[in-house]
Amino acid sequence: MFQEPDYREHLSLMLSEVLDDIGVNERLVMRRRRENMLGETMCNIEYRLTDKNGTVYNSGSQSEGTTTIGLNSDMDLLYCIHDYNIIQDWSEWEHGKENYLMIQDENTTPGYCFLQLLRADEPLPLTVIPDGNYITDRRGRILLKNTIINDLPVAAGQQHGPSIATQGQPGVSDVDNVLALPCKSWPQSASGWLDRQGIGRWPTQEMKRHAASTGCFVVATGSRVSEYPELEWRISTSVAERCLMFNLNITQIRCYVLLKMILKSFLNPQGEINISSFMCKTVLLHCIENTESRIWKENNLFSCLTYCLLQLHSFVQSDCCSHFIISENNLMAGQFTADTKHELSKNICELIQNDRHQLLSIDIDDLGHRLQVKLNMAPNGVYYFLSSLQIYELVLTMQYMNSALEISRRHKKYLGYLHNKNIRTINQCVGKLITFAHNGNRLEQTAVKLVAPFLFTTYGSILASSSIVENNQVSPESLVWLSAGLNSDISSSRLKLAAVFYSTGDMEKAEQILRHTEQQYYSYPVVSICSCWCTPPPAQTAEFKRVCGEQSEDCIKHITAFCVKFIQKEINCIPHELQYEMFRSTQDDMIHRHQFDYWMDWAVVDSLPFLYYLQYKIYSRLQRYQDQQQALSKLIRTIVNDENLRHRETALNILGQCMEQEHRPQQALNCYLLSLQQRARNNVANIHICKLFSSILNRQ
Template sequence: MFQEPDYRENLSLALSEVLDDIGVNERMVMRRRRHLMLRETMGNIMFRLTDINVTNYHLGSQSEGTTTRGLHSDIDILVCLHRYNIIQDWSQWEHGKFNYLMIQDENTTPGYCFLQLLHPYAPYLPVTVIPDEHHINDRSGRILLKNTRYNGLIPGAIDHGPSNALQGQHGYYDMDSVIAFHCKSWPQSASSWLDRQGIGRWPTQEMKRYAVRTGCFVVATGSKVSEYPELEWRISTSLTERCLMLNLNITQIRCYVLLKMILKSFLNPQGTINISSFMCKTVLLHCIENTESSIWKENNLFICLTYCLSELHSCVQNDRCSHFIIRENNLMAGQFTAEKKHELSKNISDFLQNDRQMLLIIDIDDLGYRLQVKLNMLPHGAYYHQSSHAIHEFYMTEEYLNTAFTVRGSQLRLLQHLHTKNIRTMKHCIGKLITFNVNGNRLEQAAFKFLAPFLFTTYGSILASSSIGENNQVSPQALVWLLDGLNSDIWNSRLKLASVFYSTGDMEKAELILTHTEQQYYSYPVFPICRCEDMPPPAVTAEFKRVCGEQSEDCIKHITAFCVTFIQKEINCVPHELQYEMFRSTQDDMIHRDEDEDYWMDWAVVDSLPFLYFLQYKIYSHLQRHEDKQQALSKLIRTIETDKNLRHRETALNILGQCMEQENRPQQALNYYLLSLQQRQRNNVAIIHICKLLSGLLAAQ
């Protein structure tokens, strides 16, 4: 089958070049994987630090790197709750735990199971009392757990039955989440897969050993053909499947990307047929297993694609697509009506009969046009499209921004957890974080580099606030922590250190830090990052894209400016003009706050650049350097008026208004407060500033 004329080899090479151009190459694939795995790791570290007994796993195309911009792939997240001990054998039962036995019998669909509640103190003693509405007593007298137990668990998600979708959040991909429990042992129904040996000796024994070590999950969803859809739990080998995908070569990855493009463009363009990319992935894995590894080369890409489509066609005609690991699980069971099956079969057949022509009209990522140019069917430049360099630069920038948003989101969630805790608890949290750097893997150590400096700075600032409150000095211990945290980003930690020195009256040190910080602003294409609210990301410059394309994720520390955040325990390190922001909400305002999302409104949060110029204004006022003071004020005004990337414009306007009051320019102060209220009508301390200003003016008359 694989001995074909030269045109197929030429078409394969052209396809490979096009896919390379649009980002399906080793470098981009590894970059995407790195970002998603780092994001997964950082999230799980956050769970450990905040004592939440959950592990998230990022699965699917984004984490595999098997997608493109035009495919619009979301992130599949498996949310593993560690509340229960899921067992397949009585020897795995644990005393005092919520133990559930996986039951597979004549009533369960292949690839699915029931979860039977076991007695927590005597394994063979039956449970006779139904504990709550989430359990049911079946005809055999067993107490079974419903898969609807955790529906709606994820805040802000759209309920899609067993899964929950988070959509449209700026700075993040759309996410589709499912609830699952982990079973330490490999599923008994998949034991034959461990002994199965493909033609190309793939998967390898090392992959299978990994599979056994990772066990499996039970996911809260039943089969579409089940008689008991609320009681069944799908047996998932998703970590093993991810391992297999991460071990594909670039031709196999490109073949999968093409399958998804064909699926979206021709096989199921309206999304009305229940055929999924997971079915395409499964077909691909079967094809890889059943062929020699030497076949999967760039010059055979088109032939491999045709082979996979032929196998998919066979699956549709036979109403059977066996799960790659649990063969008894038919992924197509109950998915198609006879009419939809006929339509899908015809669509695949039509494509196979006109495969070359059909590839030339795929508009996802301009693949068809690019392919025509590669094949000299169109002159170069006949159709405008982005260069491969521009596309790669876009992907690099996107991955950088997503990583930066993830870092900032993690920092704020950590702060949200700790802002009411005592000093001892915070130090204990730092100790736990350090263990990830000492004993963790490379991803955990990378996550530590992003989280630790921020936490060090916050802890040092809290200690400094305490010592300033006692004797108006920064304790040596606080200073050590503040200096250890200086590399959290290009500005945040340095501005907080300058604010600490300003609060103790050490204007010379504060001024020196600010001068150095401002110089860095002109040395790098600094990009502001804020996760306080869901806002569109700021516009990026060409220079910023260039830096992202040339440097690694470590550049986050050099070209990122997170907003400066002070919790109330840091109040003595905050200029009094900014302290007002900690008390922005009246009782009426509180009604209009989201408890989960608006936690930051009890803190003082300000964009880095306005805060820098504000501190300069205050410091030069104390140093009686009038010309420098006015220059700083002019920079503050210009930044607020011209910088479209400000995330907390209302706060910047509030501190500018107070500067105007200190300049004895009350009318301008009032104008800035009113502009602030236009930015945010509620939960805005501008109303207090206006009342104070008007009260003072009336008292002076």
């Protein structure tokens, strides 16, 4: 089979070139993996610092780097909840923990288990049902229902079995969140895999030892063919599988990408899930295990793809696709009807018999048209495709945006945790972060480097707010922390420092910081980043994409302007007019707030409007009226022209306050009404309007 005619080798090389052009190459695969692992690390550091007893794992195509722009793969997040201890042996029982014994017997589907509740004070089964989340089976065992997952806290989204599907921001990947319970030991049902040896001697024993050290999870879903669907938990080895995917060569990755394109184009064309991408991954892994490694070369890609399709056809014909690690688990059990099986079998046969023709008709990432051009088979005409450089820059820009949004989310989570904590707790949190910077691995150190400056700035601002109340001065300690956070991004931390100086009456220092920040802002292709609202991503210029393509994540501090957040502990560090934003919600408004809208109890504003607003206030104090009017004009232009504003309603509110200071009540009212058009609820514009009318009536 693998002694290929010249045309197959030529087709393989051209196909490899096309996949390289659309971003399936070592360089982009590694960048995708790094950015996703960096996001995972930032999240887990935040969990540890804010006392959340869990761990997040990025899994699936995004973290593996096995996707393309056209495939538009979801981001799979596995949330492991450590409040539970799942054991396979009584020696793993832990005192005081909520322990469950993993049971696999004649009543459980292979690859699935029951969870028997144990006592917390001694390693014995519990004999009394605690609540409705449990049931007693015929043997008297108290078993946990998988429906308990519905009561566990998770990021908002739509429930799909064990997962919560969260719609991403436009231009950002959707997220599939899976809740899982941890088991520290390797599943007994997968012990045979550790000794199994295929023709290709892959995976290596070293890979298997590492995989076994990751343990496993149980996920709240029963088998399609189970007699006890509410009691079964699926055994997951997703971290081990990620390890295997990280050890594929580029031809194997390209083969998997092609399988997913074929799946989406021909086998699941209407979005139905007869065959899943996980099945395709399983097919690939079995093929790699059962072939010699020399087969998986660029000039043999087409034959490797054909071999995988033949294997897939065999699995469909036999109604059996064995999980690669837990071989007893048939991924196709109960998956499709006889009619569906017949249709799939016929379609796969046609794919194998007309494989080249089918490849030429794949629209995803223009793969078919690109391949026609490479093979000199394209009809006469002009074809425009994104160049490999453009795709490289576009992918890295998307990865950069995901990383920047992750930083913004972590910062928001930190503030949500700290807003009602005392100074001592905040100090301890900052100290833990510094410990990570010194003692963590390289990825942890990079994650801390990106997130810590925002927290340093907040801590310094909290200390400054306290000292301003006491003596209207900024303490040396607060200045140290404010200075440590200055390079968080191009603007937000500098603006907070300027606001601190403004609040103490040091207008000269505040004005210098603002002038320097404005110069920096227009020296780079800056984008605004905010995770408060689910809004489309900001527009990105060609220059911005070029910078993303040339630099690492360190460029965040040069080309990103995060929104400026003040929690209530910082209230004395912001102008009086902006303090109203901390009290935007009436009791009625609270009903319409999302559980993650806790930021509405803070003052949050986009960087550029806040910069011009501060300039307006400062120049007023300095009696530099011409500069003050210029700042006001820039504020107006920004609100009117900047489509990337995330807190436009707040920008309009502070513009209204400026108009009131200008004694232009009608324009102020117009600003507040426009603000309410942006956000009808949870908007302090309602208060400003009442105050404005009261002021007008009092003057009359």
